[in-house]
Amino acid sequence: MRDLDKALADILEIRSHIAAGTAFRGFGPTAVALTGGLALITAGAQAMWLDDPTGQPLLFFFGWFGTALVSVAIVWAEMRARSHRHHSGLADTMIHQAAEQFFPVAAAGALLAVVLWQYAPETLWMLPGLWQLLVSLGIFASVRSLPRIVAVAGAWYFLIGFVTLMLASQDHMLSPWTMGLPFAIGQLLMAAILHFASGELDAED
DSSP states (O other), X not given: OHHHHHXXXXXXXXXXXXXXXXXXXXXXXXXXXXXXXXXXXXXXXXXXXXXXXTTOHHHHHHHHHHHHHHHXXXXXXXXXXXXXXXXXXXXXXXXXXHHHHHHHHHHHHXXXXXXXXXXXXXXXXXXXXXXXXHHHHHHHHTTTTSOGGGHHHHHHHHHHHHHHHHHHTTTOOOOHHHHHHHHHHHHHHHHHHHHHHHHHHHHHO
């Protein structure tokens, strides 16, 4: 029985090593582009109907949490379909590894929002910029399993995160556009990169 357990553990380890050395093709440009469109729609809706985002931070951030959840669902659905199409038997392992890379960023973003809301609500204006910086770290962490050119999108989020913080520091106000535009541009940039890279990978195949 011990030999069987050891053999199964060895197989799992081999699969993990193979997956780690394989470019992940689960992220599709269509889903990522849709998340950019959702960011623009959310920003436009809040600009029209939310008179004072700074005075109504719960409505502001709940809107973005909802957008984030819908975006994750869209990306997850396409990721599963593409992974099983491109990675076959390694699909589940590849998805697990991809999720592991982004989960710490998502958890840190959610916990950061809770901590600021509970203990320093006067600093909530910093959250959009901090979220953009966290996204950049998640992208940089995934470069080893994605086409290296995605680092360009990571650099965008890194730079725009600091720009957003500098702009918001002038009046400490929440704005739908300083949240929506950076994410819309970043996601559309990522979609373009994935589209270009998937063409290269198909050519190599």
